[in-house]
Amino acid sequence: MRAIVLAPDQPDRIAFAEVPEPAPAVDEVVIEVRAVSLNRGEYRRLRQMAPGTVVGYDPAGIVAVEAADGSGPPRGTRVIGLLPNGSWAQRVAVPARVVAPIPERVTFEQAACVPVAGLTSLAALAHGAPLLGKRVLITGAAGGVGRFAVQLARLQGARVTALVGGPGRAAGMRELGAEEVIERIAPDGEPFDLILESVGGEVLTAALPRIAHRGTMVIIGGSSDTPSAFDGLVFARKGPITIHGMSLFLEMERQGMDRREMGWLLSLVADGRLDPQVDRVASWREMGSLLRALGAREINGKAVATVD
Ligand SMILES: NC(=O)c1ccc[n+]([C@@H]2O[C@H](COP(=O)([O-])OP(=O)(O)OC[C@H]3O[C@@H](n4cnc5c(N)ncnc54)[C@H](OP(=O)(O)O)[C@@H]3O)[C@@H](O)[C@H]2O)c1
Numbered sequence: 541m542r543a544i545v546l547a548p549d550q551p552d553r554i555a556f557a558e559v560p561e562p563a564p565a566v567d568e569v570v571i572e573v574r575a576v577s578l579n580r581g582e583y584r585r586l587r588q589m590a591p592g593t594v595v596g597y598d599p600a601g602i603v604a605v606e607a608a609d610g611s612g613p614p615r616g617t618r619v620i621g622l623l624p625n626g627s628w629a630q631r632v633a634v635p636a637r638v639v640a641p642i643p644e645r646v647t648f649e650q651a652a653c654v655p656v657a658g659l660t661s662l663a664a665l666a667h668g669a670p671l672l673g674k675r676v677l678i679t680g681a682a683g684g685v686g687r688f689a690v691q692l693a694r695l696q697g698a699r700v701t702a703l704v705g706g707p708g709r710a711a712g713m714r715e716l717g718a719e720e721v722i723e724r725i726a727p728d729g730e731p732f733d734l735i736l737e738s739v740g741g742e743v744l745t746a747a748l749p750r751i752a753h754r755g756t757m758v759i760i761g762g763s764s765d766t767p768s769a770f771d772g773l774v775f776a777r778k779g780p781i782t783i784h785g786m787s788l789f790l791e792m793e794r795q796g797m798d799r800r801e802m803g804w805l806l807s808l809v810a811d812g813r814l815d816p817q818v819d820r821v822a823s824w825r826e827m828g829s830l831l832r833a834l835g836a837r838e839i840n841g842k843a844v845a846t847v848d
Contacts, residue, residue, distance in 0.1 A: 543594045544827055546586055552828035553586040559594060562626075562633035564797050568637045569612040570605035571619060575648040576627050576824070577760065577816075578843040579656050579684060579762055586831070589625070596627030600642065600652035601847070604631060612636030618648070620802060622655040624789060628824065630847060640802035643810035650809055653816035653842040656788060658805040661689035661736075663791045664758040666697065667784055668734030672697035675730060679747060680738040680763055681718070682709035684842045687817040689736050690716045695813060703733070703743065711840055716815070723748060734758070739828050741766030756782040761813035817841025823848050 547555035548719050564570050577598045584596065603617045613619055619641055621627070621634030621717045642651045668674060673775030676693045680686045681702035681729045694717025702718035703725060710721045725743065731752035737744055748770050775781060792798070808814035817840070822830055824845040834840055 541630040544596070544628075544824065545602065546589050546591050546593045546595060548591055552831050554595065554827060555832070557592070557780045559629065561630055562629075564605060564607070564633035565635075566608040566612050567608050567636050568633040569603050569619070569621070569636050570631055570633050571599050571601040571621055571639070572604040572631055573599045573601040573627065573629060573847045575600045575652040575844055575846050577652040577657070577684070577844065578830055578839075580761070580834065583763070583831055583834055589633065593626060594629050596625065596632075597623055597630070598652050598655045598739075599623070599632050599634065600648040603639075605806055607636040609636075612639050613641050618642040618651075618666050620655055620806070622659070622802070625750075628845075628847075637798045638802065640799040640806060643806055645810045646806055649818045649821050649844045649846070651806060652757070652844055653688075653814040653818060654805045654809065655802060657684040657688045657816075657842065658692075658814075659792065659797060659801060660685050660760060660786075660788050662801055662805065663691055663694050663788065663797060664736045664760055664786055664794055665689060665734070666795060667697075667756050667758045667786075668698075669696070671734070674698050674733040675701070676717075677701045677703065677725075677732040677735045677751070679703045679736065679743050680761075681713060682837075682840055683738075683763070683818075684839070685738060685760065687713075687716060687841045688785065688814070690718050691814055693717070693734075693736075695808070698734075703739075709837070709840065712817070716817075731755060738763055740764045741768055744768040744829060745828045751778065751781045753778050754780050758786050759782045760786050760788075818844055820844070821846060
């Protein structure tokens with residue numbers, strides 16, 4: 541079967557290759573992949589993984605082979621899955637515990653956005669729960685995770701501030717539920733009970749002094765690839781604040797998250813209460829140009845590749 545593998549000698553560091561069919565374990569489902577969404581983590585890991593590795597976290601498609609132990613959905617079910625690698629392929633084996641059926645009204649393109657971006661937002665926001673009435677700052681809000689986080693925080697009753705890189709990146713942010721859209725973090729102002737931080741560099745430096753007494757910052761990434769300077773006295777003066785580093789797969793184990801949460805998120809999409817913000821869709825033959833657009837911060841929300 542065909543798959544997209546890491547190929548460091550190619551212009552976008554990817555190439556199509558013939559790879560073996562998946563060999564599922566007894567508790568795994570084989571998904572015939574129809575769409576995958578792109579994540580900055582995949583883009584970043586194109587510089588870190590071994591050549592020949594099949595890329596991809598987020599498959600959406602149809603169950604081609606049921607889990608032999610009966611733990612997954614039947615053949616023919618439209619599903620999403622979640623994997624650390626391997627989804628940019630025609631078929632992929634995924635543990636049934638992270639395979640969730642796609643509701644009728646949700647497209648493969650929308651559904652493919654849910655696993656990493658949706659679960660990361662949900663898991664990070666859980667660190668501030670209950671969010672009713674709380675002030676939440678989302679950095680990198682224009683991106684895939686950011687747009688899920690703004691909506692999920694608002695759905696939980698938070699007052700959301702969205703940090704974006706410029707005016708063109710703010711499109712639709714208020715409609716998604718942001719009370720305030722900012723382009724830089726001022727040194728003073730009402731503190732935030734929860735900060736979901738993914739940019740790093742100067743953004744992290746500016747955000748730290750704005751954490752509320754007893755507030756929490758969840759650091760999920762560092763899209764700017766820049767280290768941050770900070771004054772330790774900020775913490776001493778504020779007393780108890782929490783900074784939590786989060787990696788999705790470890791966090792899912794920690795919080796006991798699985799297909800149940802994937803199903804909740806999909807049901808919100810089906811009800812029209814959560815919009816995956818699909819900004820660009822192209823064939824996986826155009827994966828290089830989708831990756832370039834993601835790297836250049838041109839995607840407002842999510843980019844999706846169809847496996848045709
Ligand atoms: N810990 C985990 O398990 C986990 C899971 C998922 C994602 N992540 C991380 O979370 C972050 C967001 O992921 P994503 O898939 O939502 O990425 P994305 O769609 O590319 O969004 C990243 C956002 O960061 C902003 N940004 C600010 N400075 C940037 C810079 N110098 N370079 C690039 N982007 C910059 C961009 O918005 P503006 O242009 O408006 O500034 C962009 O919208 C990434 O760092 C990713 O690695 C971590």
